[in-house]
Amino acid sequence: MHIPDGFLDLPISALTYGLAAVSIGSALYLLEKRGINESRIPLLGVLAAAIFAAQMLNWPIPGGTSAHFVGSGIAAILLGPLQAMLVLASVIAVQALVFGDGGLTALGANIFNMAIVGVLIAYLVYTLLKGRSRVAGAFLAGWFGAVSAAVACGLEIGSSSIFAYNILITVPVMFTWHALLGVIEGFVTASAVAFLTKNRPELLSKEVKAS
Secondary structure: OOOOOOOOOHHHHHHHHHHHHHHHHHHHHHHHHHOOOHHHHHHHHHHHHHHHHHHOOOEEOOOOOEEOOOOHHHHHHHHOHHHHHHHHHHHHHHHHHHHOOOOOOOHHHHHHHHHHHHHHHHHHHHHHHOOOOHHHHHHHHHHHHHHHHHHHHHHHHHHOOOOOOOHHHHHHHHHHHHHHHHHHHHHHHHHHHHHHHHHOHHHHOOOOOOO
16 A cells, blocks of 8 residues: 555655645644643654554565555544544555655655544544444444555546556545455554453543544
């Protein structure tokens, strides 16, 4: 799902950079106004490290870019959408700038897909479902977070004038592979939430506030 250089044309690259910049800038602004609970800063570091490691496992897929875990679901659940967006954006930026995982021309798109779309969709799904079942809501948040980011990626590369395949190929391929991988991500997310509910419920006490 990390789009490399040479996949996106200039208009799509510029558009996604703009969307990512506005979204991350808005998150920073809102967090600065509301303040950050310093007691949860270690949790940000732990999640960032775990997501970084998970995203570094990539499987190339035909007609798309690659398949890998995203981590947007667990980040949105534990941190809220604003902090989750910053954590994912930081992870993706470090991967691109230090490890060459994802191109610089596609950095805006990668941040937009995984840190914005994936986080917001996961947050919305969990918020709607947690009242009925926190664990089921976590599973679907993990699944929808990964799949929505993959579909956004498929739309971008398939719409690019310099990519070999159009959206009739890229979207189904990205959706299918991540729908399968999303089951594993959903299970891991649900297992983590079930464990925390039983052993560390204080970490979930503010899991879906917009902070």
